Amino acid sequence: MMKRTLVAGIVALCIAGQASAAVIFADTTGQDNFTTANFYGINFLSGSGTEYIQSATYNLLGHPGAFFDSMAMPAMGIRPSQFWAR
Amino acid sequence: MTGLAAGDVTFALLDPVNGVPSHPGRLQFNFAPGSFGVGDSIRFAADTDYLVSDPASGTVFGQGSVPLSISMYGGAFGEANFFVVAATWSGAVINTAAVVPVPVPVPGALMLGGIGVSLVGYLRRRGLMGQPLTMWRETLWGQPLR
Numbered sequence: 224m225m226k227r228t229l230v231a232g233i234v235a236l237c238i239a240g241q242a243s244a245a246v247i248f249a250d251t252t253g254q255d256n257f258t259t260a261n262f263y264g265i266n267f268l269s270g271s272g273t274e275y276i277q278s279a280t281y282n283l284l285g286h287p288g289a290f291f292d293s294m295a296m297p298a299m300g301i302r303p304s305q306f307w308a309r
Numbered sequence: 310m311t312g313l314a315a316g317d318v319t320f321a322l323l324d325p326v327n328g329v330p331s332h333p334g335r336l337q338f339n340f341a342p343g344s345f346g347v348g349d350s351i352r353f354a355a356d357t358d359y360l361v362s363d364p365a366s367g368t369v370f371g372q373g374s375v376p377l378s379i380s381m382y383g384g385a386f387g388e389a390n391f392f393v394v395a396a397t398w399s400g401a402v403i404n405t406a407a408v409v410p411v412p413v414p415v416p417g418a419l420m421l422g423g424i425g426v427s428l429v430g431y432l433r434r435r436g437l438m439g440q441p442l443t444m445w446r447e448t449l450w451g452q453p454l455r
Binding site: 244245246247248249250251252253254255256257258259260261262263264265266267268269270271272274275276277278279280281282283284285286288289290291292293294295296297298299300301 | 315318320323324325326327329331332333334335336337338339340342343344345348349350351354357358361364365369370371373375376377378381382383385387391394397398399400402404405406
């Protein structure tokens with residue numbers, strides 16, 4: 224029983240050590256984020272090929288009072304109505 | 310925009326600043342399962358206010374070390390801060406990895422496991438499993454515990 228538990232623990236550690244990793248590069252590019260349509264980018268550079276991004280979250284909370292006040296994805300025709308019409 | 314369709318992307322406006330719903334402190338993109346894979350990319354527009362400077366160039370996110378977090382289907386997670394790459398350009402490199410519950414290196418775990426198995430086997434052979442310490446002392450060193 225003890226041996227079985229020990230072996231199970233070691234196998235679990237080996238599996239954890241083999242955890243896969245993905246690399247994503249994000250950028251912000253342009254003179255002014257109010258007027259630049261493609262200012263922000265997220266690029267999935269490398270991974271196992273079976274991994275998929277579920278969500279990406281930009282966080283301005285470290286800057287008191289800072290916020291996003293408009294957002295759009297012109298290339299996709301996305302302009303969320305609840306969030307300002309660019 | 311590569312590899313995704315408009316229907317693959319939804320948004321969440323989180324942590325409204327001063328209670329204004331259209332002024333989120335965090336902006337989250339959610340992607341449909343199986344849509345945002347290796348080689349895919351998105352680009353979008355968003356204005357910011359009160360972040361380092363206004364108007365905000367691409368450098369501002371790096372100057373402000375703004376964090377971006379990525380969650381993967383399957384539970385892996387990564388986060389990194391933007392850094393300034395060049396004039397009007399910032400970047401962030403996010404490496405995601407599954408959460409490792411116990412930070413013990415595999416060789417170390419194997420060694421510890423081996424020692425444990427050997428010790429249990431030895432004690433069993435000597436009939437010492439479940440015996441009091443006085444018996445251990447007598448058996449191992451041939452003299453009673455004082």
